Amino acid sequence: MSPGRVLTRWLIPLAVVPLLVLLGYGFRTDPKVIPSPLIDRPAAPFTLKTFDGSPIALTALRGKVVVVNFWASWCYPACYEEAPVLERGWRAYKDRGLVMVGINIQDKEAPARKFLAQFGHTFPNAPDPAGRVSVDYGVYGVPETFFIDRDGRVRYKHVGAVTDEIFKAQAEKLLGERP
Amino acid sequence: MIPEFGYAASVAGLLLAVYGSAAAAVGAHTGRPKLLESSEWAATGVWVFVTGCMLLMVYAFLTFDFSVRYVAVNTNRGTPFYYRITALWGALEGSIILWTWMLALYTLIVVRKYRRRQPEFYPWVLAVMLGIAAFFLLVMTIPAPPFERLSPVPPDGRGLNPLLEDSGMITHPVALYLGFTGFTVPFAFAMAALIIGRTGDEWISITRRWTIIAWYFLSLGLLIGGWWSYHVLGWGGYWAWDPVENAAFMPWLTGTALLHSVMIQERRRMLKLWNITLIIATFGLTIFGTFLTRSGIIGSVHAFTQGSIGQFFLAFLALVLLGAFSLLAWRLDRLKAQGELDSILSRESAFLLNNLFLVAAAFTVFFGTIFPLLSEAVRGVKVSVGAPFFNLVNIPIFLALLFLMGVGPLIAWRRASADNLRRNFLKPVAAGVVAAAVLRLLGVGNALVLLCMGLVVFVTGTIVLDFFRAARARRRSGDGWRAATMGLLLHQNRRYGGFVVHLGILVVALGVAGSQAWSVQTEATIDKGQSVELAGYTVRFDGLEASEESNHGKVTGTFTVSNGGGPLTVLYPAKKFYPQEQTPIAAVDYRLGFLQDLYLVLGDFGQDGSHATIKVQVNRMVSWLWIGGLILTLGAALAILPDEKRPA
Numbered sequence: 088m089s090p091g092r093v094l095t096r097w098l099i100p101l102a103v104v105p106l107l108v109l110l111g112y113g114f115r116t117d118p119k120v121i122p123s124p125l126i127d128r129p130a131a132p133f134t135l136k137t138f139d140g141s142p143i144a145l146t147a148l149r150g151k152v153v154v155v156n157f158w159a160s161w162c163y164p165a166c167y168e169e170a171p172v173l174e175r176g177w178r179a180y181k182d183r184g185l186v187m188v189g190i191n192i193q194d195k196e197a198p199a200r201k202f203l204a205q206f207g208h209t210f211p212n213a214p215d216p217a218g219r220v221s222v223d224y225g226v227y228g229v230p231e232t233f234f235i236d237r238d239g240r241v242r243y244k245h246v247g248a249v250t251d252e253i254f255k256a257q258a259e260k261l262l263g264e265r266p
Numbered sequence: 267m268i269p270e271f272g273y274a275a276s277v278a279g280l281l282l283a284v285y286g287s288a289a290a291a292v293g294a295h296t297g298r299p300k301l302l303e304s305s306e307w308a309a310t311g312v313w314v315f316v317t318g319c320m321l322l323m324v325y326a327f328l329t330f331d332f333s334v335r336y337v338a339v340n341t342n343r344g345t346p347f348y349y350r351i352t353a354l355w356g357a358l359e360g361s362i363i364l365w366t367w368m369l370a371l372y373t374l375i376v377v378r379k380y381r382r383r384q385p386e387f388y389p390w391v392l393a394v395m396l397g398i399a400a401f402f403l404l405v406m407t408i409p410a411p412p413f414e415r416l417s418p419v420p421p422d423g424r425g426l427n428p429l430l431e432d433s434g435m436i437t438h439p440v441a442l443y444l445g446f447t448g449f450t451v452p453f454a455f456a457m458a459a460l461i462i463g464r465t466g467d468e469w470i471s472i473t474r475r476w477t478i479i480a481w482y483f484l485s486l487g488l489l490i491g492g493w494w495s496y497h498v499l500g501w502g503g504y505w506a507w508d509p510v511e512n513a514a515f516m517p518w519l520t521g522t523a524l525l526h527s528v529m530i531q532e533r534r535r536m537l538k539l540w541n542i543t544l545i546i547a548t549f550g551l552t553i554f555g556t557f558l559t560r561s562g563i564i565g566s567v568h569a570f571t572q573g574s575i576g577q578f579f580l581a582f583l584a585l586v587l588l589g590a591f592s593l594l595a596w597r598l599d600r601l602k603a604q605g606e607l608d609s610i611l612s613r614e615s616a617f618l619l620n621n622l623f624l625v626a627a628a629f630t631v632f633f634g635t636i637f638p639l640l641s642e643a644v645r646g647v648k649v650s651v652g653a654p655f656f657n658l659v660n661i662p663i664f665l666a667l668l669f670l671m672g673v674g675p676l677i678a679w680r681r682a683s684a685d686n687l688r689r690n691f692l693k694p695v696a697a698g699v700v701a702a703a704v705l706r707l708l709g710v711g712n713a714l715v716l717l718c719m720g721l722v723v724f725v726t727g728t729i730v731l732d733f734f735r736a737a738r739a740r741r742r743s744g745d746g747w748r749a750a751t752m753g754l755l756l757h758q759n760r761r762y763g764g765f766v767v768h769l770g771i772l773v774v775a776l777g778v779a780g781s782q783a784w785s786v787q788t789e790a791t792i793d794k795g796q797s798v799e800l801a802g803y804t805v806r807f808d809g810l811e812a813s814e815e816s817n818h819g820k821v822t823g824t825f826t827v828s829n830g831g832g833p834l835t836v837l838y839p840a841k842k843f844y845p846q847e848q849t850p851i852a853a854v855d856y857r858l859g860f861l862q863d864l865y866l867v868l869g870d871f872g873q874d875g876s877h878a879t880i881k882v883q884v885n886r887m888v889s890w891l892w893i894g895g896l897i898l899t900l901g902a903a904l905a906i907l908p909d910e911k912r913p914a
Binding site: 096097099102103107109110111112113114162163164169177193194195205248258 | 335338416418420421422423425428557561576577580583584587588592594598636639640643645693771829845
């Protein structure tokens, strides 16, 4: 057989390579990531009453970095995975001017309180009984977490469980900015 | 302890599959029967361990063992009993168990059936099948371990995706996976044929029934999927060209092409290379489909798990395609056709065209499905193509296929004479043209519908004509009409089973054309006691009722339906509120009919029950899809029956 024919023959299996490369490229993109329209826009104000009965208003927190986390007690396992992360992050950065706010959505009160007790959350957590706040923030599923800068603008939105690395990176970045 | 046992069983299965695959290959290569025998034991062991995994998982579901993450995510204490069992395949990890189990079962059947009958093919078939099983067991061990622990153990689980709480979801995945895994058998035989260099017709005649079995289950799976979409999702349709649907449809198209092209190889010794390519493509597409729907690279309305599983599937897909096509390249000289095409007017050319169109359809579906990826890679823009693209490209292809469905089975092999054409096609063509003309006069204006219906009548005419002639021939040998009919169906089951499948497709085609062209819908917000009217129906809103079900809250509307005369029926569309879901789930109610379905979807409503928004659809001829599907699967079942020994 001539070398030319040998070459042609092995082009058959090689023909699938471009397809495989294209599919491999798919891992570098995420079809679900559609940039949130809220990024760099002023965060929608809210006033809620926490589980402890004290009021909490976003406008009163201007000048601080605010992390707003939407969660539910039935959200296994993501909310359970990130709960200790949030508490750790809050403890690590609260003295530097970070406020952590948990907003409990689409939930019942008893299991929500049980969830808070289980993880010993010390940051303010409030139910959003009418779902108004989650609509304002365009929350699609729990958990979702919004990082708001000192000027009250949404700077980063995270869908799914937050990790220590993400929390640290965002908190350091926003705390490092001058108001 | 259950998670540990389950994990151990999957690891043991993996080791056995790897060993068995290697032992079968080495045994075949060196001719050592002891090694081969040990690989048979390994195959049995794989099946036993995977069965063990499955039973352990079912047990974990039944006992609400929320320490198993998969159980906690897919059930809660309110999940009804049956769905606790079928929750096994409610998500990725468990589906992989089911898939692997079916593969192991097929492998076991192959061992029992072919160890003596096909001593040359068999060891390599076993090596390939166990190799594939090893991949799935690897997936069960590393990227998607079903028995992963959850800590801390939650008091209750999240619950099954509510859309999956439906009888269709009990059977749909089972049928679909039996179809997907079924194509492994012909693929393994094709690979064995390349390895041992026996690239003739043997692998095709051995696996013909296997291919039909896989095709049968895949068709059934697609059909049940359509029915589920229609009566659960509440959008009134049965097919949306979603990537998940396309993933199952592509191997169906190439599998259908294969079922036809093997006939040419058997008869005319042509298309050897093509047939091997088709089975590689079909098997590759079953893996590609799983990759597509589980890797998260393409967006879909279905919720997908992500993680490293995509990389595993892509690596395996690469291995399969590169390996299989390399074998093919190596044996290229033995895949030359011995026959050649004599005339354009011949059965060979009709079948070739049929293959061309089926593969073209598969390619357009493939192209449309990966288009978002392609667009982002090339232009950096996220664009996806929807139903308009798929319909635009595929409708002409499917109409052409309908036409060929009438031509292929009756036109002569090699070269059709003018007499053959006149004898077989004059009356059916006339019937088709007359039917289209009559429908036009009756007021059907849509050209595509007219064309489709005319073609359906033409093809039906060819089938009836052929069947009538064959039955008449049998009658001459003394049978009554009934005996003659049964005789044809049972003794020439391959040909006439195929015809029954064709009839089923025709009925499905009418259903698709009718439902697309003639369905109507309206949406209205009405107060209690008021009515909305559509296509002769009057739908009156009689009130709302709230109730608490085992795992969700439910608001049910009462709507009394009448048409002209008295009340016809009362329908109860509802909205279900699952605590774990962001949005309520619509539970449609419907009244199915032969010519039209009345289909109600409850929208928003006043908390006090004073008013409600209701979507009313009159969906025409949708039932024909299910009837046609039933006919189609019956025909396929007929074709699966063993061949009658033909007199030489």
